[in-house]
Amino acid sequence: MPSPSAANAPLLEIDDVRREFDDGQVLALRGVNLTIHEGEYVAIMGSSGSGKSTLLSLLGALDTPNSGEIRYRGQSLSSYPDLGQFRAKHLGFIFQSFLLLPTLTALENVLVPMFEMPWSRPERQRRAAELLEAVGMGHRLNHMPEKLSGGERQRVAIARSLANEPSILLADEPTGNLDTQNAAQIMDLLRSVHHQRKNTMILVTHDPAIAKTADRIITMRDGQVVEDTQTHPHTAIS
Amino acid sequence: MTLLQLTLKNLSRRRVRTALTIMGIGLGIGAVVALLGLAWGLEASWTDAYKVRKTDLVVRRSGGGLIAQPFPDSASEQVAQIPGVSQVASLLTEVLSIESVPMMVVSGRQWQSFLWENLKIVSGRLPTSADEKVVVLGTLAAEMLEKKPGDKITIEIDEFEVVGIADGGAVVENGAIMISLPLLQGVMQKDKMVNFINVRLDPKSRDPHTVSQVIQQHIPGCRVDIAEEVLSQSDGVKTFKAMNWGTSIIALLVGTFGVMNTMFMSVFERTREIGILLALGWKRSRILRMILLESVTLCFAAGIVGIIAGIALLKILTLMPWMQGRIEPQITIELLSLALGLAIAVGVASGLYPALHCTRINPSLAIRQV
Numbered sequence: 001m002p003s004p005s006a007a008n009a010p011l012l013e014i015d016d017v018r019r020e021f022d023d024g025q026v027l028a029l030r031g032v033n034l035t036i037h038e039g040e041y042v043a044i045m046g047s048s049g050s051g052k053s054t055l056l057s058l059l060g061a062l063d064t065p066n067s068g069e070i071r072y073r074g075q076s077l078s079s080y081p082d083l084g085q086f087r088a089k090h091l092g093f094i095f096q097s098f099l100l101l102p103t104l105t106a107l108e109n110v111l112v113p114m115f116e117m118p119w120s121r122p123e124r125q126r127r128a129a130e131l132l133e134a135v136g137m138g139h140r141l142n143h144m145p146e147k148l149s150g151g152e153r154q155r156v157a158i159a160r161s162l163a164n165e166p167s168i169l170l171a172d173e174p175t176g177n178l179d180t181q182n183a184a185q186i187m188d189l190l191r192s193v194h195h196q197r198k199n200t201m202i203l204v205t206h207d208p209a210i211a212k213t214a215d216r217i218i219t220m221r222d223g224q225v226v227e228d229t230q231t232h233p234h235t236a237i238s
Numbered sequence: 239m240t241l242l243q244l245t246l247k248n249l250s251r252r253r254v255r256t257a258l259t260i261m262g263i264g265l266g267i268g269a270v271v272a273l274l275g276l277a278w279g280l281e282a283s284w285t286d287a288y289k290v291r292k293t294d295l296v297v298r299r300s301g302g303g304l305i306a307q308p309f310p311d312s313a314s315e316q317v318a319q320i321p322g323v324s325q326v327a328s329l330l331t332e333v334l335s336i337e338s339v340p341m342m343v344v345s346g347r348q349w350q351s352f353l354w355e356n357l358k359i360v361s362g363r364l365p366t367s368a369d370e371k372v373v374v375l376g377t378l379a380a381e382m383l384e385k386k387p388g389d390k391i392t393i394e395i396d397e398f399e400v401v402g403i404a405d406g407g408a409v410v411e412n413g414a415i416m417i418s419l420p421l422l423q424g425v426m427q428k429d430k431m432v433n434f435i436n437v438r439l440d441p442k443s444r445d446p447h448t449v450s451q452v453i454q455q456h457i458p459g460c461r462v463d464i465a466e467e468v469l470s471q472s473d474g475v476k477t478f479k480a481m482n483w484g485t486s487i488i489a490l491l492v493g494t495f496g497v498m499n500t501m502f503m504s505v506f507e508r509t510r511e512i513g514i515l516l517a518l519g520w521k522r523s524r525i526l527r528m529i530l531l532e533s534v535t536l537c538f539a540a541g542i543v544g545i546i547a548g549i550a551l552l553k554i555l556t557l558m559p560w561m562q563g564r565i566e567p568q569i570t571i572e573l574l575s576l577a578l579g580l581a582i583a584v585g586v587a588s589g590l591y592p593a594l595h596c597t598r599i600n601p602s603l604a605i606r607q608v
Binding site for chain 2: 057060062063082084085086087088089091093095099101102103104108111112113115116121160164
């Protein structure tokens with residue numbers, strides 16, 4: 001969790017990042033420059049193929065750019081010897097299709113990221129149970145994903161994303177597979193998590209109504225940032 | 239939750255496939271247990287026979303299988319003269335079809351030699367002279383032939399009376415027909431020929447290796463082995479063991495590719511899940527360990543199944559007429575440890591490539607897979 005002194009300090013700096021696929025035939029990102037600060041809630045909008053998910057993959061260290069640099073608290077991601085460790089310690093992912101492991105219970109799914117943390121087994125169990133309790137899933141700890149509704153699965157996924165106390169939450173269309181009511185509840189939960197934990201949240205969406213809930217909306221088109229609007233004053237930390 | 243618990247959950251998701259894979263490699267391990275149990279048992283059964291006879295050295299012709307080629311009995315007199323030799327006993331051993339039993343050891347023993355000393359009469363008596371046309375049956379041989387003292391038995395075309403049943407103290411002795419040497423030489427038309435000379439050394443004499451070298455120098459064309467090593471040095475047994483190892487290795491190779499196929503199918507099906515684990519920050523080394531642990535766990539279970547199957551197979555084999563009285567299979571801790579060790583080695587060998595494949599998965603692409 002960031003300290004108050006870190007308020008408004010640059011957390012992620014994206015410097016002229018390019019990403020291409022199929023030997024340059026597909027240009028997914030064409031020189032993106034962005035700075036995201038500690039505690040910000042940022043929505044990335046854009047139509048399909050605009051490059052928003054590619055950008056999220058790069059910010060999440062799941063992929064590497066062909067050129068340009070991404071820095072986390074001033075350190076280039078390319079200088080990290082193990083990006084897996086970086087992801088485990090600093091990032092929490094929430095996916096559109098939940099991506100829970102089907103053979104594991106809700107509790108076990110939340111325990112999975114904790115394998116990389118130096119906590120004892122009872123400590124992990126306690127933390128996982130508390131997180132599920134916090135997202136309203138305390139009564140379904142031992143349920144398998146197939147026995148849960150879409151909204152419940154996404155709640156478990158949110159609990160899992162918080163497992164290692166990340167400084168950044170990356171959410172890729174978190175309400176894309178949910179009905180209106182569940183989508184609203186999940187967005188309330190995400191905002192509440194952001195407000196309470198004061199971590200940075202970067203959310204990819206194509207829904208303007210959801211994007212409006214963010215402090216800042218970045219709009220992408222054809223692999224470039226075409227608009228960067230501050231919708232609310234950034235008050236998460238300051 | 240531990241990595242092992244996660245592994246067991248992964249293996250239990252496709253129970254039928256897991257069970258079939260375990261059966262496949264289990265049969266391979268079972269073959270190893272059964273074949274090596276037989277090979278080791280063959281060696282141990284004959285070594286036991288020499289032990290109960292208190293034989294130190296065995297003289298026979300070079301080459302040949304389990305039953306050596308005959309040579310003139312006069313060699314035994316030469317051996318007896320060699321310093322350090324305490325007693326010698328000549329033996330003509332044949333494997334013959336006796337009545338309903340297809341293969342039975344018939345042991346023609348030098349009359350009044352120490353080869354009769356270990357026979358403890360259970361019923362009846364021992365022969366009274368070398369010329370008395372009688373035989374003594376080992377306890378197992380009597381059972382197989384369904385004979386008792388007073389019954390008649392035909393060896394080749396000659397008829398003999400069974401005068402006694404004896405416990406020889408070893409399975410090979412108990413499964414044999416004991417007859418005086420001249421009588422068997424007559425039946426087999428191998429007058430004054432033997433195929434083994436059992437030697438007892440003077441306890442105060444030089445070490446057995448030195449004496450065996452001296453015997454070898456005196457009797458050209460013969461080889462001399464320390465009693466415990468006779469079987470392991472036999473060309474026939476070496477071939478038998480080599481065939482058993484060959485069959486075992488083929489069975490294990492088939493099993494290895496079977497497990498590798500299963501592991502590959504399993505990781506291909508779970509590419510997305512492995513991508514999720516990588517996205518959540520799992521180290522690639524942990525993914526590698528998880529897949530290897532799955533493969534090793536699978537093979538360890540197969541090892542247990544294989545051991546049970548192998549022991550069951552050996553028990554069935556020992557009931558076969560051609561096995562009785564010749565081999566007592568060896569089911570030792572060494573054999574079981576070897577079987578489990580091989581199972582684990584197969585697990586590592588078959589899991590390594592799929593595991594390495596997993597470490598090269600791109601999480602960004604993997605989590606987009608449907």
